[in-house]
Amino acid sequence: MTSPPxxxxxxxxxxxxxxxxxxxxxxxxxxxxxPHAHPEVSMHTHSLADYVACLDRNDWQGVAELMxxxxxxxxSIGARFLICPDNTIHKAFPHLQGRSPLPWxxxxxxxxxxxxxxxxxxxxxxxxxxxxxxxxxxxxLSAQGLGYVRxxxxxxxxxxxxxxxxxxxxxxxxxxxxxxxxxxxRLKDAGCDAxxxxxxxxxxxxxDGNSPLPTLDSTRLLxxxxxxxxxxxxx
Numbered sequence: 193m194t195s196p197p198x199x200x201x202x203x204x205x206x207x208x209x210x211x212x213x214x215x216x217x218x219x220x221x222x223x224x225x226x227p228h229a230h231p232e233v234s235m236h237t238h239s240l241a242d243y244v245a246c247l248d249r250n251d252w253q254g255v256a257e258l259m260x261x262x263x264x265x266x267x268s269i270g271a272r273f274l275i276c277p278d279n280t281i282h283k284a285f286p287h288l289q290g291r292s293p294l295p296w297x298x299x300x301x302x303x304x305x306x307x308x309x310x311x312x313x314x315x316x317x318x319x320x321x322x323x324x325x326x327x328x329x330x331x332x333l334s335a336q337g338l339g340y341v342r343x344x345x346x347x348x349x350x351x352x353x354x355x356x357x358x359x360x361x362x363x364x365x366x367x368x369x370x371x372x373x374x375x376x377x378r379l380k381d382a383g384c385d386a387x388x389x390x391x392x393x394x395x396x397x398x399x400d401g402n403s404p405l406p407t408l409d410s411t412r413l414l415x416x417x418x419x420x421x422x423x424x425x426x427x
Contacts, residue, residue: 197231197422201271203262204237205278209392213277216415231422236262256287267293300332302417312386314339316379319390321352359393
């Protein structure tokens with residue numbers, strides 16, 4: 193008799209990316225578990241404004257406190273491990289060490305592992321300014337022997353504006369796609385052979401069909417990794 197899949201806990205931050213991650217887990221679960229099946233999934237999120245207030249004042253301990261509060265609530269209702277479908281707040285992970293009630297999958301580790309699996313070598317990184325300016329991706333990419341390129345300062349500012357002023361509200365515009373295509377095209381010219389969609393809202397507008405480079409979709413890759421982790425002992 194096989195055991196049921198582990199209960200997945202989602203520590204969410206922004207709604208659009210978290211919703212895409214949740215939908216992916218549920219939609220792809222059938223590939224592993226049979227028609228209409230997926231692991232038990234629970235999600236908790238504080239108001240995005242609470243996170244943004246911490247981010248604006250560079251308060252990563254404050255970000256971690258919000259994440260820990262969500263983690264404790266999810267643990268109390270039976271989650272067995274946690275994922276966070278938000279790249280930016282992974283910068284607070286060092287503040288979670290020794291305090292989390294449950295283990296986590298790290299989004300950048302998942303993406304870096306996939307990049308190696310697909311044979312990429314030099315990766316462009318897109319995301320909020322908080323993510324791009326951090327070591328969240330450089331640390332995990334370098335650990336796997338991968339090179340990386342960040343967008344320019346002006347590109348970071350515009351990408352950040354598109355994400356925080358538009359995509360997090362579900363606002364989709366053709367000019368967003370055109371701008372990302374120009375940035376990714378420049379990353380390709382800089383020698384990149386793939387690009388990380390390093391904000392969980394970016395896959396709302398960018399994919400392999402419209403990107404100048406192959407994409408590493410952090411949202412869906414995390415969801416698939418969570419599925420694999422949840423079902424590893426139920427097969």
